Amino acid sequence: MAEQTLKIIAPNELVGETLKLKNSGWRLAAVSCTNKNGMELTYSFDKNYDLLNLRINIKPDIEIESISSIYSYSFLYENEIKELFGVKINNVTPDFGDKLYKIAVETPFKVEKENE
Amino acid sequence: MGNRTVIPFGPQHPVLPEPIHLDLVLEDETVVQAIPRIGYVHRGLEKLVEKKDYQQYVFVAERICGICSFMHGMGYCMAIENIMNIKVPERAEFLRTIWAELSRMHSHMLWLGLLADAFGFESLFMHSWRIREEILDIFEMTTGGRVIFSVCEVGGVRKDITPEMLQKISDVMDKLKKEITEIANVFINDSSVKSRTVGVGVLTKQQAFDLGAVGPMARASGIDEDMRKQGYAAYGKLKFEPIIETAGDSYARTSVRIREIFESIDLIKQCIALIPEGEIKTKVTGNPNGEHFVRLEQPRGEVVYYAKANGTKFLDRVRVRTPTFANIPALLETLKGCALADVPILILTIDPCISCTER
Numbered sequence: 492m493a494e495q496t497l498k499i500i501a502p503n504e505l506v507g508e509t510l511k512l513k514n515s516g517w518r519l520a521a522v523s524c525t526n527k528n529g530m531e532l533t534y535s536f537d538k539n540y541d542l543l544n545l546r547i548n549i550k551p552d553i554e555i556e557s558i559s560s561i562y563s564y565s566f567l568y569e570n571e572i573k574e575l576f577g578v579k580i581n582n583v584t585p586d587f588g589d590k591l592y593k594i595a596v597e598t599p600f601k602v603e604k605e606n607e
Numbered sequence: 608m609g610n611r612t613v614i615p616f617g618p619q620h621p622v623l624p625e626p627i628h629l630d631l632v633l634e635d636e637t638v639v640q641a642i643p644r645i646g647y648v649h650r651g652l653e654k655l656v657e658k659k660d661y662q663q664y665v666f667v668a669e670r671i672c673g674i675c676s677f678m679h680g681m682g683y684c685m686a687i688e689n690i691m692n693i694k695v696p697e698r699a700e701f702l703r704t705i706w707a708e709l710s711r712m713h714s715h716m717l718w719l720g721l722l723a724d725a726f727g728f729e730s731l732f733m734h735s736w737r738i739r740e741e742i743l744d745i746f747e748m749t750t751g752g753r754v755i756f757s758v759c760e761v762g763g764v765r766k767d768i769t770p771e772m773l774q775k776i777s778d779v780m781d782k783l784k785k786e787i788t789e790i791a792n793v794f795i796n797d798s799s800v801k802s803r804t805v806g807v808g809v810l811t812k813q814q815a816f817d818l819g820a821v822g823p824m825a826r827a828s829g830i831d832e833d834m835r836k837q838g839y840a841a842y843g844k845l846k847f848e849p850i851i852e853t854a855g856d857s858y859a860r861t862s863v864r865i866r867e868i869f870e871s872i873d874l875i876k877q878c879i880a881l882i883p884e885g886e887i888k889t890k891v892t893g894n895p896n897g898e899h900f901v902r903l904e905q906p907r908g909e910v911v912y913y914a915k916a917n918g919t920k921f922l923d924r925v926r927v928r929t930p931t932f933a934n935i936p937a938l939l940e941t942l943k944g945c946a947l948a949d950v951p952i953l954i955l956t957i958d959p960c961i962s963c964t965e966r
Contacts, residue, residue, distance in 0.1 A: 495900055519819055520902070521911045521928035535900060535911065540837050542900055564819040564936035574646075585642075592646030593628075600654055 494541045497533075502547045502555050505534070509545070509558045512536050517543065519558075522568035524576045526600060532578065534558070551601070554579040567591075577601040610635060614947070618647050622725050622951035625961035629954075633947060641942040643935060645964060652966045653925050660920040661687055661895055665760055671927060672963045673754050674714045675905045677706050679963075680759040682903045683925065685839065686914040687761045689899040693889055697841075699763035701882040704841040705776070706750070706758065707903075708871040708878070713742040714906030715864045715871075716787075718958045719794060722861065725951050726803045734790050741783060745776055763888030773879045780872045787872075791865045804857040808941035808953040811855055820937040822908015822930050823863040824957050828855035834904035845877045857956045864958070894920050905930055907958045929963035 500508055517536035525531040532555070534545040549555060557580050559566045569583045570591040577598035589597075612633045618626030626647040632640040652671055656664050668683035669676045681703055688695060695703075720735035743753045749768050750756035758765045768776070794800055810820065815828035825832060826849060833849035835842040850866045852859035895916035903910050908930030915924040934957045941953050 518816065520909070520933075521913070521926070523913050523924075523926040523928070525915055525924040525926075527915075527923050533913070535913075537902075540832075540834070542902070544900065562819070563817070564933075567932065567935060587644075591644060592649055593644060594646050594649050599651060 495544070496542070497544045497546060499546045499548070502549055502553065505545065505547055506556050506558060506561070509534065509561050512543065512545075513561050519562040519565055519568075522565060522572065524572045524578060524600075526576060530576060530578050532572070549578075551577065552579070554581055556581055557583040559584045574598065575600040611639075616641075616950060618644075620951070622721075622955060623959075623961075624721075625959075625965075627959065627961050627964075629942075629950075631942070631947070631950065636947050638942050638945050638947060638950065641939045643939065645935075645961070647965070648961070649965045653927060656922045656925040658921075661916065661922055662761060662891075662920075664922070664925065666757060668925075668927075669755050669757065669759070671929075671966050672960055674717060674960060675710055675907070675910075675963070676755050677710045677759060678903055678905045678910070679927070680757075681707060681840070682901050682910055682912040682927075683914070684759050684761050685903070686899050686901040686912045686925075687895050687916075689901065690895040690897045690914060690916055691761075691891065691893070693762050693891060695763050696886040696889060697883050698767075698885040699887045701841045701878050702764050702768060702887065703759065704845070705768065705875055705878045705882075706746075706756065707840065708874045709742055709745055711906045712783075712868050712871045713739050713746075714958075715868050716742065718864060718906075718955070719790070719861075722952070722955050723794075723800075725955050726800070728793075728800065731790060731793055731800075738783060738786050738790070741779055745779060748772060748775070760888065762891040763886070765888070767887050773882070777876060777879050780875055784869065784872050787865075787868055791868075794861055794865055801858060803949075803952055804861055804956075807857045807949050808945055808956060809854070809856045810937055810941050812853070814940055815855065815937060818937040818940055819933055820908075821933045822904070822906075822958075823850075823860055823867065824908060824934045824937055826850060827852045827859035827863045829853040832909075834902045834909050837902070839901075839903065841878060841881075842874075844881060845874055847874055857952055860956045894918055895922070907931055907960055907963075908934065910963075927963075927966050929960065929966065931957065931960045931964045934959075935964075 520537040521535045616629040618628045628644040630642040669680040716739035720732045723731035812829040896918035898915040901912040911928035913926040
């Protein structure tokens with residue numbers, strides 16, 4: 492099976508690290524968010540079947556930068572994470588303003604777990 | 608610049624079996640921009656993993672989609688098996704591969720029928736779906752179900768396929784090869800079909816890469832990537848090559864899927880010839896602790912399964928990135944510059960599954 496690597500980075504390194512991967516020919520395969528001890532965002536990249544995951548951990552009120560200026564199609568992932576998890580992502584292009592998903596509940600995947 | 612008009616396309620439209628909405632910005636009859644809106648039937652199935660234990664969740668994963676249900680269950684099980692270091696018996700790996708390739712065949716046959724229906728070729732639509740029924744009959748014979756099979760479980764599979772059934776499947780594959788060849792000739796050679804697909808919705812190789820396209824959508828544009836080449840399940844023991852076309856138009860996407868049907872027949876025959884005797888499941892004890900990404904080649908392309916476990920029977924997270932979700936940006940690009948009349952065909956040529964997208 493292909494390799495699977497996880498690299499934990501600081502939020503302010505995200506755009507720079509992503510740009511390096513884009514320039515090295517990696518394809519953005521997915522962006523995932525896990526709501527556990529804050530928000531854990533994982534950006535998964537594919538190249539020749541290898542999977543490289545960049546991970547940032549942030550508190551719910553921290554704002555992060557979009558990578559849509561590097562991978563234009565990240566806008567779908569980022570709009571989804573904004574609308575389902577309530578993560579604040581700046582400069583997503585295009586930004587659907589919480590109207591990509593037609594859902595009745597605001598940020599349904601953002602559950603307060605601090606007291607659990 | 609011509610007159611600019613915005614036409615709402617969907618969420619209900621004859622060509623859409625499931626709801627998705629596009630605002631089509633037109634200049635006269637030409638689309639210049641398409642703005643999507645999804646989430647009309649969002650079910651929050653990923654969230655349900657907090658309420659169903661990791662064994663029960665297999666049944667939830669299968670219900671993400673009614674077409675590639677088996678592969679959703681398989682992808683989820685593979686993620687958990689990797690976290691728990693479970694070695695799945697070899698026979699189970701072959702059985703999974705047979706069901707996965709049958710799923711690809713019936714998905715592609717369903718898609719061919721929908722495409723024919725979209726451009727008004729009703730007899731071709733009916734023949735495509737008539738042939739597909741024979742694949743559903745195999746599912747019923749081997750699993751008891753025609754849509755949701757519930758044969759995949761963490762550690763292996765629940766049901767075996769007897770030698771008599773394997774022989775029957777082999778015979779049906781020989782029969783289907785002849786029948787599908789007949790309708791494939793129409794999709795490939797008929798002038799009325801070609802007039803609706805050749806040169807329509809071209810996605811170049813560079814665009815496909817830049818927009819993150821996956822599956823037949825990417826391979827029809829010349830991208831040589833098929834997740835089965837990772838060698839999961841029994842694929843590492845089978846001989847096959849990704850089906851590639853280079854034109855990047857609707858005709859190329861049709862051609863890739865038709866050729867993949869024949870490749871699936873070949874893979875199933877290889878499996879039947881090579882499947883070993885033995886157990887079909889490994890006993891699973893304890894709870895998963897850790898995380899893992901799994902990628903499979905579903906009929907519509909690469910699906911990403913991510914599971915994160917905490918040592919209890921309830922997972923912290925299951926994340927599913929479906930192929931349709933990944934192909935939406937490429938769809939929006941191909942719509943630019945197309946005629947309004949070609950929009951239904953173009954939407955269909957990504958083989959959209961909104962059910963998957965609305966997990």
